[in-house]
Amino acid sequence: MPTLNIKNQHVYELAKTLSDRTGRSMTSVVETALERQLAELTDERRGIADALHALAVEAAPHLTHLPADPFADLYDEETGLPK
Secondary structure (H helix, E strand, O other): OOOOOOOOHHHHHHHHHHHHHHOOOHHHHHHHHHHHHHHHHHHHHHHHHHHHHHHHHHHHHHHOOOOOOOOOOOEOOOOOOEO
8 A cells, every 4th residue: 555654744633633623544544635635626626717708608698799700811712822
């Protein structure tokens, strides 16, 4: 089984204090802390993605002046070669 050797005294003391206060093992409190941190990152990224989507939806009606195909002017329709 892989092991994790914590060589930081402060981190060890935090894990020990939380373990003592909760009655759970140090492994359990470290596991819970890591799971919560990962969940927060996932929620944060989801929030950013949702905000970007909302911005795109809000901006879309204002972008009607853009061509449907932004590359249409770059290539000749008959030959497909660059203009």
